[in-house]
Amino acid sequence: MKLKPKITIADHFAVMSDPRVDRTKLHKLIDILTIAICAVICGADSWVAIELYGCTKYEWLKTFLELPNGIPAHDTFARVFAQLNPQEFQECFLNWIKSIQKITLGEVVAIDGKTLCSSHDKSSGQSAIQMVSAWATTNRLVLGQVKVDEKSNEITAIPELLKVLELSGCIVTIDAIGCQKDIVKLITQQKADYVITLKKNQGNLYNEVENLFKSGISTGFQGFEHSTYKTEETGHGRHENRHYVMLSDIQSRLDPDSVWSNFNSVGMVESVRQVNGKTTVETRYFISSLKDNAKKFANSVRSHWGIENSLHWVLDVALKEDDCRIIKDNAPQNFAVMRQIAVNLLGKENRMKRGIKNKQFLAAMDNKYLERVLALA
Template sequence: MSVVRSATHADRRVIAFDGKALRGARDSTGNLPFLLAGLCQVTGTILAQVGIAAKAREVPGLRKLLATLDIAGAVITADAAHCCRETAETITTAGGNYILTVKNNQPRLPARLKTLPWKHVPVPDISVGSGHGRRERRMLKATAIDAGIGFPGAERVLRMSRTRTDRKAGKRGTEIVYAITTLTASDASATMIATWLRGHWGIENRAHWVRDVTFDEDRCRARTGHAPQVFATLRNTAISLVRLVGRSNIAAALRHYAHEFSRPFELLMAC
């Protein structure tokens, strides 16, 4: 497990959690090991990591990982698998806040959220982006939960509508996703929450992708025992250190620090 310093965004720490398989490795039972990590959305540093026996154990694994961190005042983002009462209670009891996507692992909750009077809720945040031949228009609505929904600490419901247009094929599709949060309107604006929701997936391209592509993690020869997790922790540490000194291109940074033996020591001193 690795721990490095975090940073704040609008006076809050925002931490995204997600799991990653070590595809070139096998644990003592011959199964594919998974690592669950938390990424600071502001700095792109990996704050902590824990090994889990299988992807199915990711949900209790998050509660185990949260217990190692001081999350008081922090905002925790996680995908729909972690939208359960036990995890919500763990976060709120520790003084943290959450933004959790809601899907069918909570059978009754999505249906209940869909019936809220969304037509009468204003649209405080609209953003448009493009890339990979697609144009995406994102619209977020947020409404307070006056009667409650029986979910620990939930204060607001979020409705995110994403319309994607494939410019080449001329096809358009719309996806609607719901989320719940402990953050009230006075805690965070809808625009800020929309930024954190989009920032959650930064853990994929700022941590998982870097380890897969820049470090070629899946072809690492250390494949058994604790070695894969140890090497993954070292990669996380390297990524975090170079980001803490303001470098965003990890591959270029690695070449820079490998050029002279003294540079890694200078990096450690700078952090």
């Protein structure tokens, strides 16, 4: 007896509400969702491509899907995903992630926003959609994402994302837009630490932190609880030295009224970069709940950019997210969830030592390899 491929991810999406009226249900919703997810894993980036994938793989799909009326047409895929409740689809995604994630103690969880560049629609006045994602940098896993409200910004989206994540024992990193008291409070309420960038538009806090470091440097940090760490990198015609300094026990100086939750330290990164004989110096400041550990602070700062290099870059280059012209109703947001599923599953499959683009190509050609990828769910 031939065993069916283990596609436990379908169990998490089987609870989705069907937005269609009964007379239009020629195809089961779980069949539509499963075909679309498999197709996106294999590189499909349009409804036509998803239909073509389904028709090509019909015999294989039939081994575990009912397909009572064959493969849905591309218009059916487009219509269903435009109508699917994106919050419900996202909730199913989060439940799946929680069932497979194994967060390492001290894991850096980077939170950052990304614009779906081609999701704008001039004819309807729809602006490009912005999504905020959480990326587990060690386990290389998308933990969740939320859409930024069209009339708002990431400041309102980040708290919504934090509320649905499990972050105990993690270090959350966010750029300057996340330097908000309410956001910091949400992080610490989950028993997590934070490292958040400061920028000059933070007003008094930025100036106070900058002056504190200037005072410390001028006295050799006498009277300051501090630690330092240095890195040096050379490659691709570039030489860069980074000097990390962390000042702890600073609450009485910077936050005597304790308006910031677990505000235990501030960090400074001075980067001296030489490229083609030209030297540039950049200084950045951070607030943090970490205590006197410049090396851990340095790792958190460096790890944050993993969301750019390992997630956003993959979405743009391998999955062509910025070129996708799916723009109708809820479809862009729902398609973004399917891309995140593809990134997670293809990233977890580590027996094939290839990039995600080549893994997609292999999954499209080899059903057994795709079954192995899906089994990771």
